[in-house]
Amino acid sequence: MSDKPSEDSSSSPDAPDDIWAQFARANEKDAPKEPSARARMVTERLRQQEARGDAPEGWRTGPPVLERRRGRAVWKILGVLLAIAVAVVALKPSLIPGDPFGSGDPGSGSPLPDETAAPTAPPATGAPATPTLDDPFAGSPAKRWADGRAGILAPKAEAVGGRSKAEVAEALRMTRELLIDANLDPATLRGGRPEKALAVLDPKQPDVLSGLTAGLSEPTEKHDPLAMFTRFDPDEVRTVGDVVKTRGRITFEAGRGRAVAVHADYTFVYPVVRTDGSTEVTRIIVRRVLDLELSDPATYDVTPGKLTVVRYDRDAGNSACDVHDGWFHPRFPSESGPSAPPSGPTSDPYDRSKDIRRDQDCGTVTRV
Incomplete structure (x- = not known):
């Protein structure tokens, strides 16, 4: 019997065996069904070639082009998240602990942690600010x-x-x-x-x-x-x-x-x-x-x-x-x-x- 099925046994176009194997693996998760007769034959032949040491390189790992596309998608998502974070901080810098932009205002930034020991120096002095009814602790x-x-x-x-x-x-x-x-x-x-x-x-x-x-x-x-x-x-x-x-x-x-x-x-x-x-x-x-x-x-x-x-x-x-x-x-x-x-x-x-x-x-x- 020939190693390849006859043209009458399959309506699929002729293609290299390793491409058929990659196609079968790529669709395995999306279509969890029994593989076709051709896919089973190609897979078995590639396993036999792997046992002899002459199987096509990368037949188990899938097409690298898919990995590259997936990597580009991840970077796009990370870029969007970074842009959102920058916009939020620009609107409200106080979300960042401390005084990262050097405003010098001792009243700016997040709340101080609890005092657990005697401080070694007085609090920093910032730019003067006048307390108001709306902001009675301004400059303090x-x-x-x-x-x-x-x-x-x-x-x-x-x-x-x-x-x-x-x-x-x-x-x-x-x-x-x-x-x-x-x-x-x-x-x-x-x-x-x-x-x-x-x-x-x-x-x-x-x-x-x-x-x-x-x-x-x-x-x-x-x-x-x-x-x-x-x-x-x-x-x-x-x-x-x-x-x-x-x-x-x-x-x-x-x-x-x-x-x-x-x-x-x-x-x-x-x-x-x-x-x-x-x-x-x-x-x-x-x-x-x-x-x-x-x-x-x-x-x-x-x-x-x-x-x-x-x-x-x-x-x-x-x-x-x-x-x-x-x-x-x-x-x-x-x-x-x-x-x-x-x-x-x-x-x-x-x-x-x-x-x-x-x-x-x-x-x-x-x-x-």
Whole structure:
């Protein structure tokens, strides 16, 4: 019998065997059916030639022209996707992390990652920008900070100093509650009584709790509620929008006598406007440093489940000096505050790389 079928046995035009084999393979996926008699004969003959070592090169791999066409199609798709990406970034460069185009604006770019350690330098200073009602954090490094309570984050609790993981978690929860209610709650900012913050403090520490309570009722230089709480006179100013920017960290370690020692260091940035109808916006920057302890009732005379205050310091940038009426009084560029101009040392209120100032509110700030 001849190796090739007769002309009567197939209506297909005569073609080289290796081309028939390539055609059969190329259509195998699209037409999953039994191959024709000619295709089976050609394939079997090519397998026999391969066994003898004289089969046509590339008969198993398919025609290279198909691969080239497929490669060109892939590059076309990649080109379209790249063009789309370039167009999106051109419309909104802030999608790229950081400041890749060198704008120098510390408020541009994506939100900053959480602060996990003390910074080594102050935030970069960019081009000046005037805050407005629509953009109250314009020109401020705080524009990239977290919004409100989203920035008040407690670390993961673990057992320490003989106290259980649950006890440490409770100490961290109360510290966060104190920071939020004292500095972010809208009622507190308008002069309301911060009940949640007061509730976590140990009543057996009268020099702290009773002093704060007295200051809320009748503020004096000795009993100043601003030492722990942020408050603005609602007849004088109001905050712009609902966002207060926050940045800082909470840490903990073993304290003396089976105590959990908690350290909190946070800066809050408040945009404010006068209530007389003016649209001039300014900012006040308040930094607070707290050292708290959840002490062991078996060792000390403390109330179980309450925080003992070891340290509470604050520094207010851009607030009036020597006013002890229980309110922060932000300075506006167009007017002098209700007290004498600042005469203390110059400082950057956004600089969290240094310890808090002890002279507090009467210095000159380099930016707001």
